[in-house]
Amino acid sequence: MTTFEIRGLRADVLIGAEERQEILKGVDLTINSGETHAIMGPNGSGKSTLAYAVAGHPKYEITEGEVLLDGENVLEMSVDERARAGVFLAMQYPVEVPGVSMSNFLRSAVTAVRGEAPKLRAFSKELQESMKGLSIDPSFASRGVNEGFSGGEKKRHEILQLELVKPRIAILDETDSGLDVDALKVVSEGINRAKANNDMGVMLITHYTRILNYVKPDFVHVFAGGRVAESGGPELAETLEAEGYERFVKVGA
Template sequence: MSTLVISDLHVDVLTESGPKEILKGVNLTARPGEIHAIMGPNGSGKSTLAYAIAGHPNYKITSGSVTLDGVELTEMTVDERAREGLFLAMQYPVEVPGVSVANFLRTAKTALDGEAPKIRTWVKDVEKALGNMQLDKTFSARSVNEGFSGGEKKRHEIAQLELLNPKAAILDETDSGLDIDALRVVSDGVNRFTASGDRALLLITHYTRILRYIEPTFVHVFIDGRIVDEGGRELADKLEAEGYESYVKAAAAAVA
């Protein structure tokens, strides 16, 4: 059972002109089996939340807490957070020339478990995970993300999710750049991950289209580094109809 708790989180981003505060006190608890959709306009801090939780060095947590099953993550290195059971699917997955998908996946699994998976069963597991994402067996011989289409990158991320089996996952705009067929494949993968009911998921997105295939437990509206509203699926429908303008204006008025 996996619970991710974010408490009064403040985060600065390192810029050329110095630190800039982006997150201004975020509170969110994702319990086992819950899917939390985080929605908001560009520049509202959604990706900053993801990278700060994961431990990106350019995102400095100045105060607050992030725990996974009661274990404080904020003082841990990126790999330590991963071993505690945290997973991040990045908005822009990086290319790793010369490292095959097969080697990357096996190395990651070994690092997380502390021992290498058995070859025979692991090969079958990889083939199944890739097949679920409609990726050919030969995909595992390609260099990680090198020459991948946008859809291939995102489907590969969800294959990782299935194979590494974390306690809690953050998906940063996994629906970005996907056509309708790839969106369905990715959504099916996410739904398989949450089907057991014992893992938590944060789903960061601009749009409601992925929520047609993944049913959120909660929807949170992110504006200017804060959660300013939350609700159920009906809130996503409201955002689809009305956009973020009223929230942006209210935030600007509060600052003024």
């Protein structure tokens, strides 16, 4: 059983050399193995800041609080140490890495996380099976990382990484954005498959309820004003779909 705890987390975004703005204003959240927590909220509420601050993005500075993975404070780890410890971030806007093939990138990532290089034949089989499950053309394995990929293809690649590195906690930052209905189903199936195979905890950041029709949340949290404003079960997402975020924007302000 893995326990991921965010305690009293406050963080600033660095705007310039001397300017900063506080975005996270005391976030408390606990995710256990096998649980899916949906983080929903209006634009500008700090959802993506939470994801990147936990992952260690240099643009965000933690000013207070802890992020514990089975009692260890990941904020004291470097970015690569956080990944090896089992924290995974699927980015909202995956970057292109020209000149580095997808297969080499993924094998390097798997090697770093597992601590040893997988045998080439076994890894090739594992990669091909995962790509097939995500309806990714086999030719993409030799292409540069995300180079020339559509938005949907980039999101599938993020979930391909998720399936291969097998984290303990997956933070998925608006993985559903830019996906058509068919791609949304494929990506959701990949998330569910990775969760079932690895018993990982999932923090699913989204604006919309449509992905929650395929990736069923155990808990839904409304994020507003840099903190968790309300928590509940799946029914809370239905309320948000019907009523919107207006009352939370007023509270957050």
